[in-house]
Amino acid sequence: MQPFQRIAITGKPGDQAVIDTIRKLIHELDGRGLTVSLDEAIGDATGASATHPVASLDSLAPRIDLLIVVGGDGTLLHAGKQVAAHQVPVLGINRGRLGFLVDVSPDRFDEIIRVIDGDCRVEERLVLEARVVHDDGIVAHAPAINEVVLQRWNTARMIEFETWIDGEPCNRHRSDGLIICTPTGSTAYALSGGGPIMHPGIDAVALVPISPHTLSNRPLVISAGSHIEVRVQPQSIEQVHVSCDSQTNLSLTADGRLDIVAYPHALRLVHPPGHRYFDILRAKLHWGDGAPPC
Template sequence: MSVAIFGLSVDSSFMPDMSRLFSLLHSQGEKIYLYQPFFNSIKDRCDKMPEIEGFFTFGYELPESTRFLISIGGDGTLLKSMLTLKNKSLPVIGINTGRLGFLSAVSRNHIDEAIRYLLTEQYDIEERSVLQFDDGVELFGDFNYALNEITVTKMDSSSMINIHTYLNDEYLTTYWADGVIISTPTGSTAYSLSVGGPILTPDSKSFIITPIAPHNLTMRPIVVPDDNKITLMVEGRGQQFLCSLDSRSEAVNFPGKVVVSKANFSVKTVKLPGHGFFSTLRNKLMWGTDRRN
């Protein structure tokens, strides 16, 4: 069987953990496929580089025997792995080398345990919904999808923008604000959370529409069923506004139209025993650590 390993760049202090990960997989007879740019980044710094079965740059280059993909880094790295896999159906697990990490929930201290669970198939698969972006001009090429959120915001130097919002062509409201975030349940703990949006469990069949610094203080986040088509008509005083799909951003001329809907595929993430969504919330947000509790 085969395992794919994806990463961008890791600190030298993580190299012993990388060596341990490689050794664990190799000792169990797993064939290792490495993301080529990641291999170039670590090959001169990793003490125990195992025999590599092959390399990949895109998901379609991986053999059918590949069981899962291990993402090394933070949540941003895991999101970028989705661009590499595109819509290839392959479970992804993230080993966190950074700080927060809601998606990359396995810490470096639990690598051995995580690999043991993976190789003995003691895990569940979570299907995470994906957002699809359409502006009529293929602004983001042939992969116009986001796992966390799609965001429309003003440019740095411009005034607030008007975002006329429709659900299935029915008018909802006009946000006069710095922007609007449309978030998946996965993205509910990302940008949306930082501006006051609610937390949704990964299996929620909903999207969140969260205004960013609205001029009208009565504007609040709203949760809508994920079978809604969300249309944003964007106007403003400046020349352009910004559209973002997770970590990718492009400028769009005023006036602009953006249509957001649920993609026809989902992203599979691995859930290990003891690493459920609620335990992750407690650990990452430090719930219950107040001594008064």
């Protein structure tokens, strides 16, 4: 790849370790003569707002060719959705906990510089779009990189709803809810619900029931090109909560439905040299008790 020249930096606000890493990163990039901009969420905290452009990611996205996110997976999910439509590659530096997406250590500035010099791999990750539809019109919508979750809210009772796939009835559910996840999200909430781990190279979506009443109601993997409809029974509408990546909430209408389709733009995730997906799984999920491969 060509070296990156116009770089924006964002991170988790209010975290001193994140701010310290960003300050070091700004110093390194300035020394290489690169154009560096800062997300307004962290601009003032870095002490560099007087010498570097500061703006929202929405306004910076058309003017940059790389976004560096310092924090955890949640920070990257939030930032990635803001730049996905502009196809800006995103590099994650891990200052969080688990770190499936932010896979560069803050101590490995050598890896960061190699990425900036173009020695990297860009991987496209599927993004979903959740739409609240009423009278055939979209009244609310939001993207989701990990998952769209429909779950019971303010009630101890199960909720009742139907799933339809490409216009065909699939199932009638009585459960605590449903997780519709991408391969990226298959190692997040869906994993704790018993869903399958899907390799990010698979163009698929998983429907994972949350505590279903019927034991035969199992996770279902379908094509990412499918049109998913969730029709909630009227008596359950007031007890239903819909969220995208646990960051954006959507409210259903009394006679409406929830549609989930593939978002028209993928998340372009940047990996440093030597990145291997199964190394990440072994490290994060403790496969093989930490022993090296045979």
